[in-house]
Amino acid sequence: MHGYRYLLACAVTASSLICSSALAAAPQEELGATELRAGEQRALVEGERWFNLMQKALTEYNFNASLVHVQGQRIEMFRWLHGHTNENEELELLHSLNGPEIHIIRRGQTVSYFHSMSSPYSIRANTMFGPIPTAFFRDFSNIAEAYNAVPMGGARIMDRTTVHVRLIPKEQDRYGYSLWLDRESGMLLRMLTVSQEGEPLEQVQLTALEVTTELNSELEQVNELNLPPVVDDVHRSVDVRHDWQTNYIPRGFKLIRGNHHRLPITGIAADYYLYSDGLTRVSVYVSEDPEASANLRYNGLESLYSHSFADYSVTVVGRLPIATLQRIATSVRR
């Protein structure tokens, strides 16, 4: 009964939100603006609550899941285990089932990457770098500046009743996300990355999920592994060479990394800046190497735009629409 009423309330507040954002300047005399705003507020609070429930489920439950990750025509499949030891240390395992064998193991703050064709290594981090955005493992406040979370109703996913929560960017210059969360537990069952036009760019769908009270025995074994060495982040210690002015950075993006390093494969030396809006991140490379001077365009889920100035070139890479990358790239001045 309660669930049903909730659903209705969401439908009303969500549609009003869509209207208000689509027709930002349209007068709303008939509905009463204050009432509407209150509805919006309630929806946003609910959305945030659901996001944080998801974060809690992803970081606190003992679960054994399978998922598929779809990008364009490519389908990857993973097993995904997560749990807590008796000492309350978090253990996590992600194992690819299609294509090259990949294992990612997380034990507390050590994340180890194993690839069948390369040497394993570890990184000190709280989250694995896998198909689920790392922001989903953190509190909503980390993305609140750039995104609204809005419950949109429900759907049946994996034979479960879910709440559909949209992460709607406050600016039209980046992608949005749709999350389907188990109504009972808040667990993420499906995720969709959508373009500004609403085209799906990437999907993650769980295909099996088992939540247990005890830690999975496979994860117990992980706890006994000797993990590979932690990488030495040499890049971080080298400062950028020039004081480049990036005159345009989309709202909500903050500089989280800056250094000078050489790129793999080409050996191009570049000043490097990494910006994050909490959910998506964008790399800005500024190089004086003539080899980097090419007007490259690549438009995909992960896009790239490079712009050559007289004596330097700027390349911007990230999960953002190419127009946004272009705007950033062309704004960089000496």
Place this chain on the structure above:
Amino acid sequence: MTEHQKEQLSALLDGHIDGDEAMHELVENASQRERWFRYQLTGAVIRGEATSGQPFDISAAVAAQIAAEPKHAVAPKSSWQALQQWLQGGWFRPAANVAVAAGVAIVTIVGIQSYQPVDDGIVAPEVAPSANTGFETRPLGGVINPVSFNMTSSPAVDQQEVDQERRLLQSFFFDHQQQLQLSEQVEAEVDTKPELPEQEIE
């Protein structure tokens, strides 16, 4: 590399071949290692979601091959088992294997190894040390995935130019992924510092 080898390599990347023997045979040859690496990276930039205007031509044949990829793993072996097999012999593997890693994914551990960029399909087994010593991380779950790529169906444009552009794109995409992984590390350390003021950072 012969046509047959190319086919094998392509099949390997699509997971059509399994077994360590085939893998070993394929990566033994240095030029193949480099090509494998390129194929992997190329996958990043020729995948289906690309829209028009991209600097690549995806032939119908390749597109069909991608579409025909096996969609489901059958009876997956225990991940634990696989991992254990993998870990036999410890981290520091025999030199040949480490070279494979360096060639394929430019992964090096904690400054022990260094690499030097190469311009064409041959990687010297003993890579001369370059100024760029350090480790490299492996992109995951994102852009860089292997994909079938048929070299014989290249478009009739200046191949050298295309190769050069592709190499540049790979270079940026690969680095971007590495920096993303490393930036997670930064955030973790920032998070832990207040709680563990005495702990030394490795």
